[in-house]
Amino acid sequence: MTGHPDDSAGRSSGDSSGPSYDPAAEVVDICRDLIRIDTSNYGDQEGPGERKAAELVAALLDEVGIEARLIEGEPGRTNVVAQWGGRWGDPAGQRGGQQGGLLLHGHLDVVPAAAEDWQVHPFSGEVRDGFVWGRGAIDMKDFDAMLLSVVRARARAGAVPERPITLCFTADEEAGGHRGAERIVEEHPDELAHCTEAVGEVGGFSTQVRGRRLYLIEAAEKGMAWVRLTARGRAGHGSLLNRENAITALAAAVARIGTHEWPVRLTPTMRTLLATVAELAGTEATPDNSEALVEEFGEAARMIGAVLRNTLNPTMLQAGYKVNVIPTEATAHVDGRFLPGYEDEFWATFAELCGDDVSYEALSHQPPWETPYDGALVDSMTRALVAEDPDALVAPYLLSAGTDAKHFRTLGMRSYGFVPLRMPEDVDFSSLFHAVDERVPVDGLEFGARVLDRFLDQV
Structure with a gap:
């Protein structure tokens, strides 16, 4: 439990009980301010970095007494x-019936954006048609803003969680996190020593299934495996016979890789999700009908369908210097x-x-993970969502x-993605990721802040 006497306290939904603060009061302004700071990550050292955004976050926390x-x-x-x-002085870190602390994390960097492709400037944070527009609006300055708005409101009202909370805003997530989360884990593990559970992106968003x-x-x-393939052959004049052509060998391998049909493999997480969809569709979930059930998600099927099987997508080719x-x-x-389970x-x-003619090396290799969908933290996320959206599944x-x-997770934390966001029925969440005209609904931001506030009541 925390400073709230009941689950309806302190919200902006019109109730009068509990502390008189609005967890969503600043969420739109903070989101806009963060978007206006260009933190584009090009995967090298050419971008602006995250320093200015980090300084803003630190100032917003310091202002309410959080060092x-x-x-x-x-x-x-x-x-x-x-x-x-x-x-944090308790050796066991045990408060409110929970063991250990909770990590809440979001990243500050964004993928690049070409301004000429957008309806509005990608770093303007413009509010238009009920949305906040800009690079990072969905991925993931929306959650950074929700978290800061809620924490600042609660800190001012004295509604501080009894469970230890670590707030972490990272650099470099869009390039693998090597200068961000990985560096914190390897060089500053003391900052996370109490944390047994973690909540970050990409989850808590809404989609539509059968109304x-x-x-x-x-x-x-x-x-994840980012892999470089290399084929070597015999150089020569383009007019001569050559059965050791490196491009031919590579192209054949790339074609095999790109057209391979992987079998459906249902993990425990996906079995649970598809069982929920099957119940709505009046059937049962099986490997044989899994793809049909995924189609129930409409446009979001592109994202959900990608986790029924392993995938391999060729993305870059390079060879030659003269025709x-x-x-x-x-x-x-x-x-x-x-x-998970199929590496x-x-x-x-x-x-x-x-094949035998092409060698390969992994340039980046990160393991899969799967956390059991059970326990107090899952119950807290579910209750917080249903409290704000009673008809939700x-x-x-x-x-x-x-x-x-x-x-x-290398430090042993149970992890979940939970950025509560209610999307309009005609807008697909997944289509906005890394997209031109990325934007987040204003009422969705405010909804997310209220849900996150309720969640902190229960952690």
């Missing part, structure tokens, strides 16, 4: 860590994602698809991409 620490291993690649609530609003909580992630010269070497890059199958199949899902959770 923030800036951590950076490289100039400009800045993380923010703050401890809040609880009794029902279904909120998806991330309980698993695919593993009449056969080069010695050709290279390609492949983005591979594999399901061995992934690598064995990948090697077979490459809540279920887990498996994310096809990766988040900072991969790093934080």
